Amino acid sequence: MAKNRELTYSQALNELEKIVAEIESEEVDVDVLAEKIKRASFLITFCKGKLRTAEDEVKNVLSEMEEGPAEEAGGEEGNGY
Amino acid sequence: MEDISSEKQALSLSQLNGLIKAAITNTLPDMYWVVAEIAEIKLNQRGHCYLELVEKEDDATIAQIKAAIWAYEYRSISSKFQKATNEHLSRGMKILFLAAVTFHEVYGLSLNIKNIDPTYTIGEMARKRQEVIERIRKEGIIDKNKLLELPLVPQRIAVISSPTAAGYGDFINHLDRNPYSYRFVHVLFPALMQGNEAEASIINALGQIRKKRTGFDLAVMIRGGGSTIDLSCFDSYALSSAVATFPLPIISGIGHEKDDTVVDIVAHTRMKTPTAVAEFIVSGVRAFEETVLGLETRLVNRADELLKDEKQRLISLARQISLVPYRLKSIQLNRLLLVQKDIRGHIRQIFHANRNRLEIMQQAVRHLDPEQVLRRGYSITRHKGKVVKDAASLKNGMVIESTLHKGTVASIVQSGRTRKEGKSHGKKQRTDLLPGLE
Numbered sequence A: 001m002a003k004n005r006e007l008t009y010s011q012a013l014n015e016l017e018k019i020v021a022e023i024e025s026e027e028v029d030v031d032v033l034a035e036k037i038k039r040a041s042f043l044i045t046f047c048k049g050k051l052r053t054a055e056d057e058v059k060n061v062l063s064e065m066e067e068g069p070a071e072e073a074g075g076e077e078g079n080g081y
Numbered sequence B: 001m002e003d004i005s006s007e008k009q010a011l012s013l014s015q016l017n018g019l020i021k022a023a024i025t026n027t028l029p030d031m032y033w034v035v036a037e038i039a040e041i042k043l044n045q046r047g048h049c050y051l052e053l054v055e056k057e058d059d060a061t062i063a064q065i066k067a068a069i070w071a072y073e074y075r076s077i078s079s080k081f082q083k084a085t086n087e088h089l090s091r092g093m094k095i096l097f098l099a100a101v102t103f104h105e106v107y108g109l110s111l112n113i114k115n116i117d118p119t120y121t122i123g124e125m126a127r128k129r130q131e132v133i134e135r136i137r138k139e140g141i142i143d144k145n146k147l148l149e150l151p152l153v154p155q156r157i158a159v160i161s162s163p164t165a166a167g168y169g170d171f172i173n174h175l176d177r178n179p180y181s182y183r184f185v186h187v188l189f190p191a192l193m194q195g196n197e198a199e200a201s202i203i204n205a206l207g208q209i210r211k212k213r214t215g216f217d218l219a220v221m222i223r224g225g226g227s228t229i230d231l232s233c234f235d236s237y238a239l240s241s242a243v244a245t246f247p248l249p250i251i252s253g254i255g256h257e258k259d260d261t262v263v264d265i266v267a268h269t270r271m272k273t274p275t276a277v278a279e280f281i282v283s284g285v286r287a288f289e290e291t292v293l294g295l296e297t298r299l300v301n302r303a304d305e306l307l308k309d310e311k312q313r314l315i316s317l318a319r320q321i322s323l324v325p326y327r328l329k330s331i332q333l334n335r336l337l338l339v340q341k342d343i344r345g346h347i348r349q350i351f352h353a354n355r356n357r358l359e360i361m362q363q364a365v366r367h368l369d370p371e372q373v374l375r376r377g378y379s380i381t382r383h384k385g386k387v388v389k390d391a392a393s394l395k396n397g398m399v400i401e402s403t404l405h406k407g408t409v410a411s412i413v414q415s416g417r418t419r420k421e422g423k424s425h426g427k428k429q430r431t432d433l434l435p436g437l438e
Helices: A009-025 A030-052 A055-067 B002-008 B013-027 B071-085 B118-138 B166-176 B198-211 B237-244 B262-266 B274-368 B370-375 B416-437
Strands: B031-043 B049-057 B060-069 B094-104 B108-117 B156-161 B185-190 B218-222 B250-253 B269-271 B380-383 B399-403 B408-412
Touching: A009 A030, A009 B274, A030 B274, B013 B094, B031 B060, B031 B108, B049 B071, B060 B071, B071 B108, B071 B118, B094 B118, B108 B118, B118 B237, B118 B262, B156 B166, B156 B198, B166 B185, B166 B218, B166 B274, B185 B198, B198 B218, B198 B237, B218 B274, B237 B262, B250 B274, B269 B274, B274 B370
Parallel strands: B060 B108, B156 B185, B156 B218, B218 B250, B250 B269
Antiparallel strands: B031 B049, B031 B094, B049 B060, B094 B108, B380 B399, B399 B408
16 A cells, blocks of 8 residues: 555545536636646546556556565455555 | 084174175165265266265264265266256255165175255255355344445456356456456456365455455456356355455356355345456446546536636627727817817918918019119119119210110210219119118
Protein backbone atom coordinates (compact mmCIF):
# COMPACT_ATOMS: atom_id res chain seq x y z
CA MET A 1 0.00 0.00 0.00
CA ALA A 2 2.86 2.28 0.79
CA LYS A 3 3.93 2.05 -2.82
CA ASN A 4 0.57 3.32 -3.90
CA ARG A 5 1.35 6.98 -3.91
CA GLU A 6 -0.60 7.39 -7.10
CA LEU A 7 -4.16 8.59 -7.33
CA THR A 8 -6.68 5.80 -6.76
CA TYR A 9 -9.79 5.14 -8.79
CA SER A 10 -12.06 6.12 -5.94
CA GLN A 11 -10.16 9.35 -5.27
CA ALA A 12 -10.35 10.23 -8.94
CA LEU A 13 -14.04 9.39 -9.15
CA ASN A 14 -14.88 11.33 -5.99
CA GLU A 15 -13.06 14.41 -7.20
CA LEU A 16 -14.64 14.13 -10.62
CA GLU A 17 -18.12 13.85 -9.12
CA LYS A 18 -17.43 16.88 -6.96
CA ILE A 19 -16.31 18.95 -9.93
CA VAL A 20 -19.36 17.99 -11.98
CA ALA A 21 -21.68 18.78 -9.07
CA GLU A 22 -20.02 22.18 -8.61
CA ILE A 23 -20.19 23.07 -12.25
CA GLU A 24 -23.78 21.92 -12.52
CA SER A 25 -25.10 23.69 -9.46
CA GLU A 26 -23.26 26.95 -9.06
CA GLU A 27 -22.72 30.00 -11.10
CA VAL A 28 -19.27 29.27 -12.34
CA ASP A 29 -16.90 31.94 -13.47
CA VAL A 30 -15.50 31.22 -16.89
CA ASP A 31 -11.92 31.30 -15.68
CA VAL A 32 -12.71 28.89 -12.85
CA LEU A 33 -14.63 26.75 -15.30
CA ALA A 34 -11.61 26.40 -17.51
CA GLU A 35 -9.48 25.36 -14.57
CA LYS A 36 -12.01 22.83 -13.35
CA ILE A 37 -12.49 21.35 -16.77
CA LYS A 38 -8.78 21.00 -17.14
CA ARG A 39 -8.58 19.10 -13.86
CA ALA A 40 -11.64 16.98 -14.73
CA SER A 41 -10.23 16.01 -18.08
CA PHE A 42 -6.99 15.03 -16.39
CA LEU A 43 -8.95 12.79 -14.01
CA ILE A 44 -10.93 11.23 -16.85
CA THR A 45 -7.80 10.56 -18.84
CA PHE A 46 -6.16 9.12 -15.76
CA CYS A 47 -9.02 6.65 -15.18
CA LYS A 48 -9.27 5.59 -18.81
CA GLY A 49 -5.54 5.13 -18.98
CA LYS A 50 -5.24 3.18 -15.75
CA LEU A 51 -7.97 0.80 -16.88
CA ARG A 52 -5.88 -0.03 -19.91
CA THR A 53 -2.35 -0.13 -18.61
CA ALA A 54 -2.24 -1.31 -15.00
CA GLU A 55 1.52 -1.66 -15.32
CA ASP A 56 2.07 -0.55 -11.76
CA GLU A 57 -0.44 -3.05 -10.51
CA VAL A 58 1.40 -5.86 -12.23
CA LYS A 59 4.64 -4.81 -10.63
CA ASN A 60 3.08 -4.41 -7.20
CA VAL A 61 1.45 -7.80 -7.29
CA LEU A 62 4.54 -9.53 -8.60
CA SER A 63 6.82 -7.97 -6.03
CA GLU A 64 4.40 -8.92 -3.29
CA MET A 65 4.44 -12.44 -4.61
CA GLU A 66 8.21 -12.56 -4.38
CA GLU A 67 8.25 -11.16 -0.90
CA GLY A 68 6.25 -14.16 0.14
CA PRO A 69 4.09 -14.16 3.25
CA ALA A 70 4.02 -10.49 4.04
CA GLU A 71 1.34 -8.77 6.05
CA GLU A 72 -1.18 -11.06 7.66
CA ALA A 73 -4.13 -11.05 10.02
CA GLY A 74 -5.72 -7.84 11.20
CA GLY A 75 -8.68 -6.01 9.76
CA GLU A 76 -10.48 -6.60 6.54
CA GLU A 77 -9.89 -3.34 4.76
CA GLY A 78 -10.45 -5.33 1.59
CA ASN A 79 -10.21 -2.68 -1.10
CA GLY A 80 -6.64 -2.04 -2.00
CA TYR A 81 -7.79 1.15 -3.63
CA MET B 1 -6.50 -86.11 26.00
CA GLU B 2 -4.26 -83.78 24.29
CA ASP B 3 -3.08 -86.41 21.90
CA ILE B 4 -6.56 -87.67 21.14
CA SER B 5 -7.87 -84.23 20.49
CA SER B 6 -4.97 -83.34 18.36
CA GLU B 7 -5.16 -86.47 16.30
CA LYS B 8 -8.87 -87.08 15.90
CA GLN B 9 -10.48 -83.66 15.93
CA ALA B 10 -7.88 -81.49 14.23
CA LEU B 11 -9.06 -79.82 10.99
CA SER B 12 -6.97 -78.39 8.30
CA LEU B 13 -7.36 -74.66 7.87
CA SER B 14 -8.99 -75.20 4.57
CA GLN B 15 -11.45 -77.59 6.18
CA LEU B 16 -12.30 -74.95 8.77
CA ASN B 17 -12.63 -72.25 6.17
CA GLY B 18 -14.79 -74.60 4.19
CA LEU B 19 -17.02 -75.00 7.21
CA ILE B 20 -17.21 -71.24 7.71
CA LYS B 21 -18.07 -70.77 4.10
CA ALA B 22 -20.79 -73.38 4.28
CA ALA B 23 -22.19 -71.86 7.45
CA ILE B 24 -22.31 -68.39 5.94
CA THR B 25 -23.86 -69.63 2.76
CA ASN B 26 -26.48 -71.49 4.72
CA THR B 27 -27.35 -68.77 7.21
CA LEU B 28 -27.01 -65.80 4.85
CA PRO B 29 -28.15 -67.24 1.56
CA ASP B 30 -29.89 -64.12 0.22
CA MET B 31 -28.74 -60.77 -0.87
CA TYR B 32 -29.28 -57.88 1.53
CA TRP B 33 -29.80 -54.12 1.17
CA VAL B 34 -27.27 -52.52 3.45
CA VAL B 35 -26.36 -48.91 4.30
CA ALA B 36 -22.69 -48.08 4.88
CA GLU B 37 -20.11 -45.37 4.40
CA ILE B 38 -17.26 -45.82 1.98
CA ALA B 39 -14.01 -45.57 3.97
CA GLU B 40 -11.78 -46.56 1.08
CA ILE B 41 -12.30 -47.31 -2.57
CA LYS B 42 -9.93 -48.38 -5.33
CA LEU B 43 -9.99 -49.89 -8.76
CA ASN B 44 -7.45 -52.49 -9.74
CA GLN B 45 -6.03 -52.95 -13.18
CA ARG B 46 -8.56 -55.57 -14.17
CA GLY B 47 -11.41 -53.20 -13.43
CA HIS B 48 -12.54 -54.74 -10.19
CA CYS B 49 -13.52 -52.30 -7.50
CA TYR B 50 -12.48 -52.91 -3.90
CA LEU B 51 -13.98 -51.01 -1.01
CA GLU B 52 -13.66 -50.70 2.72
CA LEU B 53 -17.07 -50.07 4.24
CA VAL B 54 -17.67 -48.72 7.71
CA GLU B 55 -20.38 -47.58 10.05
CA LYS B 56 -19.56 -44.75 12.37
CA GLU B 57 -21.10 -43.41 15.47
CA ASP B 58 -19.77 -40.08 16.67
CA ASP B 59 -16.67 -40.52 14.52
CA ALA B 60 -15.88 -43.90 16.07
CA THR B 61 -16.02 -46.90 13.79
CA ILE B 62 -18.46 -49.44 15.11
CA ALA B 63 -18.45 -51.83 12.11
CA GLN B 64 -16.19 -52.48 9.17
CA ILE B 65 -16.07 -54.92 6.29
CA LYS B 66 -14.41 -55.42 2.93
CA ALA B 67 -16.45 -55.34 -0.24
CA ALA B 68 -15.92 -55.81 -3.94
CA ILE B 69 -17.71 -54.96 -7.13
CA TRP B 70 -16.57 -57.15 -9.99
CA ALA B 71 -15.54 -55.41 -13.13
CA TYR B 72 -18.48 -56.83 -15.09
CA GLU B 73 -21.00 -55.14 -12.79
CA TYR B 74 -18.92 -52.17 -11.81
CA ARG B 75 -19.22 -50.50 -15.22
CA SER B 76 -22.99 -50.32 -15.18
CA ILE B 77 -23.34 -49.68 -11.46
CA SER B 78 -20.89 -46.77 -11.42
CA SER B 79 -22.23 -45.10 -14.55
CA LYS B 80 -25.79 -45.33 -13.27
CA PHE B 81 -24.66 -43.91 -9.95
CA GLN B 82 -22.74 -41.09 -11.59
CA LYS B 83 -25.62 -40.16 -13.84
CA ALA B 84 -27.98 -39.93 -10.91
CA THR B 85 -25.76 -38.18 -8.38
CA ASN B 86 -23.22 -36.35 -10.53
CA GLU B 87 -20.65 -37.92 -8.28
CA HIS B 88 -18.14 -40.69 -8.51
CA LEU B 89 -18.35 -43.32 -5.83
CA SER B 90 -15.88 -41.93 -3.37
CA ARG B 91 -14.59 -41.91 0.13
CA GLY B 92 -16.88 -40.51 2.76
CA MET B 93 -19.97 -41.21 0.73
CA LYS B 94 -22.87 -43.12 2.24
CA ILE B 95 -24.41 -45.73 -0.04
CA LEU B 96 -27.32 -48.13 -0.04
CA PHE B 97 -26.27 -51.32 -1.76
CA LEU B 98 -27.44 -54.82 -2.47
CA ALA B 99 -24.82 -57.39 -1.51
CA ALA B 100 -24.20 -61.04 -0.96
CA VAL B 101 -22.05 -62.14 1.94
CA THR B 102 -19.22 -64.27 0.67
CA PHE B 103 -16.41 -66.08 2.26
CA HIS B 104 -13.27 -67.03 0.39
CA GLU B 105 -10.88 -69.55 1.83
CA VAL B 106 -7.92 -67.34 1.10
CA TYR B 107 -9.32 -63.81 1.11
CA GLY B 108 -11.81 -64.22 3.91
CA LEU B 109 -15.07 -62.47 4.48
CA SER B 110 -16.25 -59.96 1.95
CA LEU B 111 -19.38 -58.38 0.54
CA ASN B 112 -20.05 -58.80 -3.10
CA ILE B 113 -21.95 -55.74 -4.19
CA LYS B 114 -24.49 -56.36 -6.93
CA ASN B 115 -26.29 -53.06 -7.04
CA ILE B 116 -26.28 -49.57 -5.56
CA ASP B 117 -29.35 -47.38 -5.14
CA PRO B 118 -28.18 -43.81 -5.91
CA THR B 119 -31.34 -42.14 -4.56
CA TYR B 120 -30.20 -42.92 -1.06
CA THR B 121 -26.90 -41.18 -1.65
CA ILE B 122 -28.63 -38.21 -3.25
CA GLY B 123 -30.84 -37.86 -0.21
CA GLU B 124 -27.87 -38.34 2.03
CA MET B 125 -25.86 -35.69 0.20
CA ALA B 126 -28.75 -33.27 0.34
CA ARG B 127 -29.16 -33.92 4.02
CA LYS B 128 -25.47 -33.36 4.66
CA ARG B 129 -25.50 -30.26 2.52
CA GLN B 130 -28.47 -28.95 4.45
CA GLU B 131 -26.66 -29.65 7.68
CA VAL B 132 -23.68 -27.64 6.48
CA ILE B 133 -25.90 -24.76 5.42
CA GLU B 134 -27.64 -24.80 8.78
CA ARG B 135 -24.36 -24.80 10.61
CA ILE B 136 -22.99 -21.90 8.62
CA ARG B 137 -26.18 -19.98 9.11
CA LYS B 138 -26.09 -20.59 12.85
CA GLU B 139 -22.53 -19.36 12.95
CA GLY B 140 -23.73 -16.15 11.34
CA ILE B 141 -21.27 -16.28 8.45
CA ILE B 142 -23.55 -17.32 5.62
CA ASP B 143 -23.80 -13.75 4.26
CA LYS B 144 -20.38 -12.58 5.33
CA ASN B 145 -18.71 -12.72 1.93
CA LYS B 146 -21.82 -11.43 0.19
CA LEU B 147 -21.82 -8.35 2.38
CA LEU B 148 -18.34 -7.35 1.24
CA GLU B 149 -18.51 -4.51 -1.19
CA LEU B 150 -17.46 -5.32 -4.70
CA PRO B 151 -14.40 -3.28 -5.63
CA LEU B 152 -14.96 -0.09 -7.60
CA VAL B 153 -12.71 -1.50 -10.32
CA PRO B 154 -12.10 -5.27 -10.23
CA GLN B 155 -8.79 -5.24 -12.01
CA ARG B 156 -6.51 -7.44 -9.89
CA ILE B 157 -7.81 -10.97 -9.76
CA ALA B 158 -6.61 -13.92 -7.67
CA VAL B 159 -7.61 -17.10 -9.45
CA ILE B 160 -8.11 -20.46 -7.82
CA SER B 161 -8.18 -23.15 -10.45
CA SER B 162 -6.39 -26.08 -11.88
CA PRO B 163 -3.87 -24.74 -14.41
CA THR B 164 -4.77 -27.47 -16.87
CA ALA B 165 -8.52 -26.99 -16.65
CA ALA B 166 -10.22 -25.92 -19.86
CA GLY B 167 -12.29 -23.50 -17.81
CA TYR B 168 -9.17 -21.70 -16.67
CA GLY B 169 -8.09 -21.07 -20.26
CA ASP B 170 -11.56 -19.81 -21.15
CA PHE B 171 -11.49 -17.47 -18.21
CA ILE B 172 -8.10 -16.00 -19.03
CA ASN B 173 -8.97 -15.60 -22.70
CA HIS B 174 -12.16 -13.80 -21.96
CA LEU B 175 -10.49 -11.52 -19.48
CA ASP B 176 -7.46 -10.67 -21.60
CA ARG B 177 -9.35 -10.27 -24.86
CA ASN B 178 -12.12 -8.10 -23.55
CA PRO B 179 -13.60 -5.74 -26.13
CA TYR B 180 -12.62 -2.58 -24.23
CA SER B 181 -8.91 -3.48 -24.00
CA TYR B 182 -8.95 -3.23 -20.24
CA ARG B 183 -5.83 -4.56 -18.66
CA PHE B 184 -6.26 -7.14 -15.91
CA VAL B 185 -3.77 -8.52 -13.47
CA HIS B 186 -4.53 -12.16 -12.74
CA VAL B 187 -2.47 -14.50 -10.64
CA LEU B 188 -3.18 -18.22 -10.52
CA PHE B 189 -3.20 -20.01 -7.18
CA PRO B 190 -3.24 -23.59 -8.40
CA ALA B 191 -5.45 -26.13 -6.68
CA LEU B 192 -6.96 -29.51 -7.38
CA MET B 193 -10.56 -28.89 -8.23
CA GLN B 194 -11.90 -32.41 -7.92
CA GLY B 195 -11.28 -35.62 -6.09
CA ASN B 196 -10.59 -36.28 -2.48
CA GLU B 197 -7.71 -33.82 -2.26
CA ALA B 198 -9.70 -30.93 -3.68
CA GLU B 199 -11.10 -29.62 -0.43
CA ALA B 200 -7.74 -29.30 1.33
CA SER B 201 -6.06 -28.01 -1.82
CA ILE B 202 -8.59 -25.22 -2.35
CA ILE B 203 -8.52 -24.23 1.31
CA ASN B 204 -4.74 -23.99 1.06
CA ALA B 205 -4.99 -21.74 -2.01
CA LEU B 206 -7.43 -19.48 -0.17
CA GLY B 207 -4.87 -19.20 2.61
CA GLN B 208 -2.17 -18.14 0.12
CA ILE B 209 -4.37 -15.42 -1.30
CA ARG B 210 -5.38 -14.23 2.13
CA LYS B 211 -1.72 -13.49 2.88
CA LYS B 212 -1.49 -11.26 -0.22
CA ARG B 213 -4.97 -9.90 -0.22
CA THR B 214 -3.98 -6.23 -0.47
CA GLY B 215 -2.65 -7.00 -3.92
CA PHE B 216 -6.06 -8.17 -5.13
CA ASP B 217 -9.54 -6.80 -5.62
CA LEU B 218 -11.32 -10.11 -6.08
CA ALA B 219 -10.85 -13.85 -5.85
CA VAL B 220 -12.43 -16.25 -8.28
CA MET B 221 -12.88 -19.98 -7.97
CA ILE B 222 -13.26 -21.66 -11.32
CA ARG B 223 -13.39 -25.19 -12.55
CA GLY B 224 -13.35 -27.15 -15.78
CA GLY B 225 -15.73 -26.55 -18.60
CA GLY B 226 -18.78 -28.73 -18.67
CA SER B 227 -17.68 -31.19 -16.04
CA THR B 228 -20.52 -31.49 -13.62
CA ILE B 229 -19.30 -34.26 -11.41
CA ASP B 230 -17.43 -34.41 -8.15
CA LEU B 231 -18.84 -31.29 -6.65
CA SER B 232 -19.19 -32.74 -3.19
CA CYS B 233 -16.14 -30.91 -1.87
CA PHE B 234 -17.97 -27.64 -2.63
CA ASP B 235 -20.60 -28.75 -0.16
CA SER B 236 -18.14 -29.38 2.64
CA TYR B 237 -18.28 -27.37 5.80
CA ALA B 238 -14.56 -26.63 5.92
CA LEU B 239 -14.40 -25.16 2.40
CA SER B 240 -17.74 -23.39 2.61
CA SER B 241 -16.85 -21.64 5.84
CA ALA B 242 -13.43 -20.66 4.46
CA VAL B 243 -15.17 -19.05 1.50
CA ALA B 244 -17.81 -17.36 3.64
CA THR B 245 -15.23 -15.75 5.91
CA PHE B 246 -12.77 -14.79 3.16
CA PRO B 247 -11.75 -11.10 3.27
CA LEU B 248 -12.09 -10.54 -0.49
CA PRO B 249 -15.28 -11.04 -2.47
CA ILE B 250 -15.23 -14.48 -4.08
CA ILE B 251 -16.85 -15.11 -7.44
CA SER B 252 -17.59 -18.77 -8.06
CA GLY B 253 -17.63 -20.32 -11.50
CA ILE B 254 -17.63 -23.97 -10.70
CA GLY B 255 -19.30 -24.91 -13.91
CA HIS B 256 -22.48 -26.83 -13.28
CA GLU B 257 -26.15 -26.47 -14.01
CA LYS B 258 -27.42 -28.25 -10.95
CA ASP B 259 -28.48 -26.82 -7.65
CA ASP B 260 -26.02 -24.47 -6.07
CA THR B 261 -23.32 -25.99 -3.96
CA VAL B 262 -22.82 -24.54 -0.50
CA VAL B 263 -19.77 -22.69 -1.81
CA ASP B 264 -21.99 -21.10 -4.46
CA ILE B 265 -24.42 -20.11 -1.74
CA VAL B 266 -21.82 -18.44 0.48
CA ALA B 267 -19.68 -16.96 -2.29
CA HIS B 268 -20.19 -13.27 -3.01
CA THR B 269 -21.48 -13.95 -6.51
CA ARG B 270 -22.27 -17.21 -8.19
CA MET B 271 -21.71 -17.62 -11.92
CA LYS B 272 -22.37 -20.75 -13.87
CA THR B 273 -19.17 -20.94 -15.89
CA PRO B 274 -15.64 -19.51 -15.82
CA THR B 275 -16.49 -17.52 -18.96
CA ALA B 276 -19.44 -15.96 -17.16
CA VAL B 277 -17.13 -15.01 -14.28
CA ALA B 278 -14.80 -13.24 -16.72
CA GLU B 279 -17.72 -11.40 -18.27
CA PHE B 280 -18.94 -10.38 -14.85
CA ILE B 281 -15.54 -8.91 -14.01
CA VAL B 282 -15.23 -7.09 -17.33
CA SER B 283 -18.72 -5.68 -16.87
CA GLY B 284 -17.68 -4.41 -13.45
CA VAL B 285 -14.80 -2.44 -14.94
CA ARG B 286 -17.05 -1.28 -17.74
CA ALA B 287 -19.60 -0.02 -15.21
CA PHE B 288 -16.89 2.11 -13.63
CA GLU B 289 -15.80 3.50 -16.96
CA GLU B 290 -19.40 4.24 -17.90
CA THR B 291 -19.76 6.20 -14.69
CA VAL B 292 -16.69 8.20 -15.67
CA LEU B 293 -17.96 8.65 -19.22
CA GLY B 294 -21.34 9.76 -17.89
CA LEU B 295 -19.65 12.39 -15.76
CA GLU B 296 -17.62 13.43 -18.78
CA THR B 297 -20.80 13.93 -20.81
CA ARG B 298 -22.42 15.93 -18.03
CA LEU B 299 -19.30 18.00 -17.76
CA VAL B 300 -19.13 18.69 -21.47
CA ASN B 301 -22.83 19.54 -21.69
CA ARG B 302 -22.64 21.88 -18.74
CA ALA B 303 -19.52 23.55 -20.04
CA ASP B 304 -21.19 23.99 -23.42
CA GLU B 305 -24.16 25.51 -21.70
CA LEU B 306 -22.04 27.91 -19.71
CA LEU B 307 -20.02 28.88 -22.75
CA LYS B 308 -23.21 29.43 -24.72
CA ASP B 309 -24.51 31.72 -21.98
CA GLU B 310 -21.23 33.57 -22.04
CA LYS B 311 -21.37 33.83 -25.80
CA GLN B 312 -24.92 35.12 -25.62
CA ARG B 313 -23.79 37.78 -23.20
CA LEU B 314 -20.99 38.72 -25.53
CA ILE B 315 -23.36 38.90 -28.48
CA SER B 316 -25.75 41.19 -26.68
CA LEU B 317 -22.85 43.34 -25.53
CA ALA B 318 -21.60 43.48 -29.08
CA ARG B 319 -25.04 44.52 -30.22
CA GLN B 320 -25.10 47.35 -27.70
CA ILE B 321 -21.66 48.44 -28.77
CA SER B 322 -22.63 48.39 -32.42
CA LEU B 323 -25.34 50.96 -31.69
CA VAL B 324 -22.80 53.43 -30.29
CA PRO B 325 -21.52 54.78 -33.63
CA TYR B 326 -25.06 55.72 -34.62
CA ARG B 327 -25.49 57.70 -31.48
CA LEU B 328 -22.09 59.24 -31.80
CA LYS B 329 -22.86 60.19 -35.38
CA SER B 330 -26.02 62.00 -34.51
CA ILE B 331 -24.25 63.89 -31.76
CA GLN B 332 -21.44 64.78 -34.13
CA LEU B 333 -23.88 65.84 -36.79
CA ASN B 334 -25.47 68.31 -34.44
CA ARG B 335 -22.12 69.69 -33.51
CA LEU B 336 -21.20 69.90 -37.15
CA LEU B 337 -24.32 71.83 -37.93
CA LEU B 338 -23.50 74.27 -35.17
CA VAL B 339 -19.99 74.72 -36.38
CA GLN B 340 -21.27 75.20 -39.88
CA LYS B 341 -23.55 77.95 -38.68
CA ASP B 342 -20.65 79.61 -36.88
CA ILE B 343 -18.46 79.40 -39.88
CA ARG B 344 -21.12 80.85 -42.11
CA GLY B 345 -21.53 83.76 -39.72
CA HIS B 346 -17.79 84.38 -39.74
CA ILE B 347 -17.61 84.26 -43.47
CA ARG B 348 -20.43 86.74 -43.75
CA GLN B 349 -18.64 89.11 -41.42
CA ILE B 350 -15.42 88.70 -43.33
CA PHE B 351 -17.17 89.34 -46.60
CA HIS B 352 -18.85 92.39 -45.19
CA ALA B 353 -15.59 93.88 -43.99
CA ASN B 354 -13.88 93.13 -47.25
CA ARG B 355 -16.66 94.72 -49.28
CA ASN B 356 -16.13 98.02 -47.47
CA ARG B 357 -12.44 97.96 -48.16
CA LEU B 358 -13.13 97.15 -51.77
CA GLU B 359 -15.38 100.13 -52.14
CA ILE B 360 -12.75 102.39 -50.67
CA MET B 361 -10.16 100.99 -52.97
CA GLN B 362 -12.45 101.39 -55.92
CA GLN B 363 -12.85 105.05 -55.04
CA ALA B 364 -9.09 105.46 -54.79
CA VAL B 365 -8.63 103.77 -58.11
CA ARG B 366 -11.25 106.04 -59.58
CA HIS B 367 -9.33 109.16 -58.41
CA LEU B 368 -6.21 107.90 -60.13
CA ASP B 369 -7.87 107.45 -63.51
CA PRO B 370 -5.91 109.91 -65.87
CA GLU B 371 -9.20 110.93 -67.33
CA GLN B 372 -10.26 112.14 -63.92
CA VAL B 373 -6.91 113.78 -63.33
CA LEU B 374 -7.10 115.68 -66.60
CA ARG B 375 -10.64 116.68 -65.72
CA ARG B 376 -9.34 118.28 -62.59
CA GLY B 377 -7.13 120.58 -64.78
CA TYR B 378 -3.87 118.63 -65.14
CA SER B 379 -2.22 118.02 -68.53
CA ILE B 380 0.20 115.51 -70.01
CA THR B 381 3.13 116.78 -72.12
CA ARG B 382 4.68 114.52 -74.75
CA HIS B 383 7.64 115.04 -77.13
CA LYS B 384 7.39 112.90 -80.19
CA GLY B 385 4.81 110.70 -78.44
CA LYS B 386 6.94 110.27 -75.30
CA VAL B 387 5.74 111.67 -72.01
CA VAL B 388 8.05 114.51 -70.90
CA LYS B 389 8.84 114.13 -67.19
CA ASP B 390 11.89 116.46 -66.92
CA ALA B 391 12.12 120.00 -68.38
CA ALA B 392 15.85 119.58 -68.68
CA SER B 393 15.34 116.98 -71.41
CA LEU B 394 13.84 119.71 -73.60
CA LYS B 395 15.77 122.03 -75.79
CA ASN B 396 14.89 125.27 -77.48
CA GLY B 397 12.86 124.82 -80.62
CA MET B 398 11.50 121.36 -79.71
CA VAL B 399 7.83 120.85 -80.45
CA ILE B 400 5.90 119.41 -77.58
CA GLU B 401 2.29 118.31 -77.37
CA SER B 402 0.09 118.80 -74.29
CA THR B 403 -3.01 116.70 -73.74
CA LEU B 404 -5.70 118.53 -71.76
CA HIS B 405 -9.04 117.29 -70.44
CA LYS B 406 -10.51 118.21 -73.72
CA GLY B 407 -8.27 118.50 -76.77
CA THR B 408 -4.50 118.67 -77.43
CA VAL B 409 -2.20 121.74 -77.75
CA ALA B 410 1.17 121.82 -79.62
CA SER B 411 3.87 124.28 -78.35
CA ILE B 412 7.50 125.19 -79.21
CA VAL B 413 10.02 125.26 -76.38
CA GLN B 414 11.67 128.70 -75.89
CA SER B 415 13.29 128.68 -72.49
CA GLY B 416 14.02 125.61 -70.54
CA ARG B 417 13.43 127.30 -67.26
CA THR B 418 9.81 128.21 -67.83
CA ARG B 419 8.98 124.79 -68.99
CA LYS B 420 11.04 123.32 -66.19
CA GLU B 421 8.99 125.20 -63.73
CA GLY B 422 5.78 124.16 -65.36
CA LYS B 423 6.87 120.61 -65.50
CA SER B 424 8.10 120.46 -61.97
CA HIS B 425 4.80 121.86 -60.91
CA GLY B 426 3.11 119.22 -62.83
CA LYS B 427 5.32 116.71 -61.15
CA LYS B 428 4.43 118.10 -57.85
CA GLN B 429 0.81 117.89 -58.60
CA ARG B 430 1.15 114.30 -59.60
CA THR B 431 2.76 113.28 -56.33
CA ASP B 432 0.02 115.06 -54.63
CA LEU B 433 -2.50 113.06 -56.46
CA LEU B 434 -1.98 109.98 -54.29
CA PRO B 435 -2.96 111.60 -51.07
CA GLY B 436 -6.18 112.37 -52.87
CA LEU B 437 -7.14 108.78 -52.29
CA GLU B 438 -8.18 109.50 -48.81
